[in-house]
Amino acid sequence: MNRMTRTLAALGLALATVGSARAADTVKVGLMAPITGPWASEGQEMKRNVELLAAEQNAKGGLLGKQVEVIVEDDGGDPRTASLAAQRLTTKGVVAVIGTYGSAVTEASQAIFDEADIVQVANGSTAVRLTEKGLKHFFRTCPRDDEQGRVAAAVIQKAGAKRIALLHDNSAYSKGLADEIHAILKAAKANVVFFDALTPKEQDYSTILTKLKTAGPDIVFFTGYYPEAGLLLKQKRQMGWKVPFVGGDAINNPDLVKIAGKEAAAGFRFLSPPVPKDLDTPEAKAYVAAYQKKFGEAPSSIYGVLAGDGFRVVAKAIEGGGSATAPAIRTYLTTQLKDFPGFTGKISFNGKGDRVGELYRVYQVDAAGGFVLQP
Amino acid sequence: MEELVQQLVNGLAVGSIYALIALGYTMVYGVLRLINFAHGDLFTYGAYLGLTLLGSFALQDRLGLAAGLLVLAVMVMGLVAVLGALLERAAYRPLRSSPRLSAVVSALGASIFLQNALMLIYGARYQVYPDILPQTSVEILGLEIPVLRLAVFGVSITMMAVLFLFVQKTRVGTAIRAAAIDQDAARLMGIDVNRVVLLVFVIGPALGGAAGLLVGLYYGQISFTMGWVYGMKAFTAAILGGIGNIPGAMVGGLLLGVVEALGAAYLSHSWKDGIAFFVLILVLIVRPSGLLGERVAEKV
Numbered sequence: 124m125n126r127m128t129r130t131l132a133a134l135g136l137a138l139a140t141v142g143s144a145r146a147a148d149t150v151k152v153g154l155m156a157p158i159t160g161p162w163a164s165e166g167q168e169m170k171r172n173v174e175l176l177a178a179e180q181n182a183k184g185g186l187l188g189k190q191v192e193v194i195v196e197d198d199g200g201d202p203r204t205a206s207l208a209a210q211r212l213t214t215k216g217v218v219a220v221i222g223t224y225g226s227a228v229t230e231a232s233q234a235i236f237d238e239a240d241i242v243q244v245a246n247g248s249t250a251v252r253l254t255e256k257g258l259k260h261f262f263r264t265c266p267r268d269d270e271q272g273r274v275a276a277a278v279i280q281k282a283g284a285k286r287i288a289l290l291h292d293n294s295a296y297s298k299g300l301a302d303e304i305h306a307i308l309k310a311a312k313a314n315v316v317f318f319d320a321l322t323p324k325e326q327d328y329s330t331i332l333t334k335l336k337t338a339g340p341d342i343v344f345f346t347g348y349y350p351e352a353g354l355l356l357k358q359k360r361q362m363g364w365k366v367p368f369v370g371g372d373a374i375n376n377p378d379l380v381k382i383a384g385k386e387a388a389a390g391f392r393f394l395s396p397p398v399p400k401d402l403d404t405p406e407a408k409a410y411v412a413a414y415q416k417k418f419g420e421a422p423s424s425i426y427g428v429l430a431g432d433g434f435r436v437v438a439k440a441i442e443g444g445g446s447a448t449a450p451a452i453r454t455y456l457t458t459q460l461k462d463f464p465g466f467t468g469k470i471s472f473n474g475k476g477d478r479v480g481e482l483y484r485v486y487q488v489d490a491a492g493g494f495v496l497q498p
Numbered sequence: 499m500e501e502l503v504q505q506l507v508n509g510l511a512v513g514s515i516y517a518l519i520a521l522g523y524t525m526v527y528g529v530l531r532l533i534n535f536a537h538g539d540l541f542t543y544g545a546y547l548g549l550t551l552l553g554s555f556a557l558q559d560r561l562g563l564a565a566g567l568l569v570l571a572v573m574v575m576g577l578v579a580v581l582g583a584l585l586e587r588a589a590y591r592p593l594r595s596s597p598r599l600s601a602v603v604s605a606l607g608a609s610i611f612l613q614n615a616l617m618l619i620y621g622a623r624y625q626v627y628p629d630i631l632p633q634t635s636v637e638i639l640g641l642e643i644p645v646l647r648l649a650v651f652g653v654s655i656t657m658m659a660v661l662f663l664f665v666q667k668t669r670v671g672t673a674i675r676a677a678a679i680d681q682d683a684a685r686l687m688g689i690d691v692n693r694v695v696l697l698v699f700v701i702g703p704a705l706g707g708a709a710g711l712l713v714g715l716y717y718g719q720i721s722f723t724m725g726w727v728y729g730m731k732a733f734t735a736a737i738l739g740g741i742g743n744i745p746g747a748m749v750g751g752l753l754l755g756v757v758e759a760l761g762a763a764y765l766s767h768s769w770k771d772g773i774a775f776f777v778l779i780l781v782l783i784v785r786p787s788g789l790l791g792e793r794v795a796e797k798v
Contacts, residue, residue: 159614161723163622293768320768324727326717329508330762330770337501350624354719361633361644381626382719 149192150185150447152177152437153212153220153241155232156430160200161324161350164378165224168427169246170195173221173434175417186441198223202231213239218447221433224426226250227295233261240449242456244433247426249372250299254475260453262476264429264436264467266396266483268296271372272303274394274483278369279304279342280311288317288340290331292347300346300371316340321355323347328355329362336364348373352391353382360387369393372483377423380492388488392497396425396467396482401496407466425467432465439463504641505763506756511647513755514654518709519732520739520747521661522702528678528742529698531598535605536585538729539612540703544578544710545720546616549625558630567715574711575704582703583696585612591695609725616722624721627714650712657705658748665744674698678742731774738778740791749789754778 154173157166177193185191196212198205205223209232212220219242223229229248236243237258245253245263249271254261279287287308291301298320308315317338321331332355335343343366345352352374359368360383368391375395380388399411399422410431414422422428436456441447444455457476462469471479485497519541526534551557551573557566589608593601635644665671676684677694685691713728714720731754739750754774761773781789 159617159622161721163617164624167622319766322770324723326713326719326724327508327512329511330505330759331767333501333504333508334763334767350719350721353624354717357718361635361646363635363642378624378626382624384629384718 149190150187150441151192151194151215151217152434153215153217153222154193154195154430154434155198155205155208155212155220155222156195157200157224157228158195158197160204162200162224162348164376165247165424165426166197166200168422168424169222169224169430171418172414172422172427172431175414176431176434176438179413180438186438187445187447189447191438198228198232200225200228202227205229205231206235208232209235212236213241217241218441218449219244219437219452221430221437222246223248225294225296226253226299229253230295233258236260242437242449242452244437246430246433247373248296250295251303252299254477258476260449262433262436262456262472262478264432264465264470264478265372265426267477268300269303270481271300271394271483272307274485275300275304275344275369275371276307276311278392278394278485279308279344280313282342282367282369284313284340284342286314286316286338286340286342288335288338288343289315290317290335290343290345290347291320292323292351293320294323294347296373297346297348297371301344304344304346317343321347321351323351326354328358331355332358332362332364336362336366340366342367342369344369344371345374346371349376349379350382352393353379353388356383356387356391360384367392372396375425375486375494377494380488385490385492388492389490391488393486394483395486396429397484397496398425398486398494399423399428399466401484402428402466402468404464404466404468406464410466428466432467432470435465436460436463436470500641501763502760503639505759507641507643507647509756509759510752511651511755512758513735513752514651515709515713515728515751516732516735516754517658517748517751518654518712519706519728520736520751521658521744522706523733523736524739524741524744524747525674525698525702527736528744529674529681529695530590530594530601532590532601533605533733534590534702535602535729536589536608536612537702537706538725538732539609539616540578540582540585540725541706541710541713541728541732542616542720542722542725543581543612544574544707545714545724546620546625546710546722547577547707548574548711548714549627549720552628552630563630571708571711574707578707578710579700579704582699582706585703586696586699590699591692613722613725620722622722624719627718627720629718631715646716650716653712654709657708661701661705662744662748670697734774734778737788738781740785740788743788743790746788746790753789 156169177191181190196208198208205228224247226248229245237260242260249268251269289301291297370393372395374393440452440455444451456472461471486494489495522537589604635642673689677691681691735750735754736747739746757777758774762770
């Protein structure tokens with residue numbers, strides 16, 4: 124940045140501050156979500172959750188006597204778009220930002236928010252390194268991939284598999300998780316016969332399935348996202364191949380069954396934080412009912428609900444700390460927030476900004492296409 | 499050996515789809531020297547229109563599966579062709595005499611517009627075709643090959659052959675070829691170049707729409723962004739075969755599919771696209787105008 128642009132930026136910031144000072148009767152919370160792009164369905168769900176909760180909060184009198192205003196920016200599920208979205212949010216006087224979904228996308232925005240002293244609470248970004256950078260203002264309501272890796276390895280070993288295949292899609296999240304599982308399995312001297320990536324957003328996965336089949340695994344763990352998982356299951360069935368598939372937490376979306384078809388999806392297992400219908404606290408039940416009333420359907424994605432939890436911990440921190448500033452929110456979240464009754468279970472954060480506690484469950488798709496919590 | 503044959507089949511099936519889309523790129527480029535970046539999105543429209551028509555008319559129940567699908571295909575191709583013609587009128591014809599870059603920017607703009615319009619109409623979620631096709635497979639040379647896979651391949655090849663004969667053997671086809679060689683000379687010979695351009699923007703999108711329908715029927719899952727990946731691959735196939743050259747697009751598409759499948763199978767699957775583009779670069783170094791492209795002296 125040269126001096127000219129720096130001056131302009133400072134001027135812009137000053138103007139923005141003046142603007143927000145004049146409109147200081149609201150508390151501004153940003154939401155950065157993939158409203159368009161390949162993960163648009165997740166992003167739109169995030170927006171619904173956060174806006175619904177903000178409306179509820181405002182109906183209760185807002186925060187510190189002020190109304191909450193949600194400012195939505197679209198990150199398009201793309202790191203470059205995300206850094207621009209993040210920069211726009213920093214000029215709009217937000218104290219905290221909820222989001223976003225994909226790890227690589229979140230990573231592109233982290234430094235921008237941290238430098239601007241804005242608290243960021245990501246909802247779907249599970250890559251380990253996001254909280255290993257010593258950033259002061261970064262939190263996440265979703266768990267980390269090393270925890271998921273441990274649970275995944277345990278599931279694979281419990282299944283008694285002798286020949287294990289690991290498949291990822293080369294994205295930061297997917298490869299990171301596959302590496303975690305691989306390292307644990309290797310340390311346990313398990314036999315990993317296949318470790319490779321597919322190309323996401325394609326539709327024909329017969330090549331990789333043929334290659335997998337040739338390797339002869341007796342379990343396949345796919346760490347990618349639900350659109351690819353659905354197609355893999357469908358095409359696996361067309362090939363007449365019966366090996367069990369297991370997946371990571373990015374597969375938890377009802378569209379999986381729609382894409383794969385019920386027959387092909389039946390028996391598929393995946394790891395996930397509990398899905399909305401299995402959230403059993405009174406708060407969560409009331410919330411799911413309110414959501415159903417407003418939008419005519421239950422929340423379909425857990426990541427939307429995790430974004431909602433992100434909004435609620437920020438709201439709680441602003442109220443509890445008595446101040447809508449980033450340092451106060453940060454201090455409250457790391458030191459005072461203990462076992463907050465989130466929709467997705469009790470929420471506390473450690474010093475790194477990671478959520479504390481075990482969150483992963485194992486789900487299996489039943490013959491009717493429902494996601495059934497496994498004991 | 500069995501894996502090799504299986505991968506060849508996989509590659510040919512995907513490649514035939516690439517080829518069908520590549521024809522649209524190559525025909526437009528042949529006549530206008532324009533890369534129609536919105537072509538991938540017209541392909542997506544084919545898939546979505548197919549889904550809507552399938553849902554609202556249920557032709558397969560009224561006319562039987564084969565006849566129903568045939569009528570469906572004709573409807574989809576017709577509608578996408580109309581869309582292609584509209585696109586030409588709205589986005590390209592006003593820029594016909596502008597510098598080439600303006601038309602390329604207009605093409606990119608049209609692509610973004612079409613894609614987002616689709617998202618606003620249908621929503622951002624993945625759409626899924628109903629399962630109306632039989633999921634049987636046949637055994638050929640000891641390989642289990644889904645019948646649908648053969649059908650996709652057969653339909654694509656048939657359409658390409660018909661197009662090839664049309665362009666080579668009919669008067670209208672001759673006019674297209676003449677306009678591709680030299681528009682001014684063609685005009686002097688009494689050919690209405692505007693009509694040829696319109697025709698190209700009807701045939702290309704119709705084939706692209708048919709490819710979209712095939713993809714929807716076979717793979718089941720469609721999304722409003724899928725035109726990007728297919729468009730990119732088909733564009734590569736068109737260049738590989740020699741852009742502007744119709745048989746080149748067919749050869750390029752099939753070759754790209756096979757190279758991808760074999761590269762993924764025997765080298766590394768993560769590098770699938772890398773291998774495909776590496777082959778493209780090699781071909782372009784040896785034959786800068788593509789496999790079947792003619793070496794044309796630069797016009798002065």
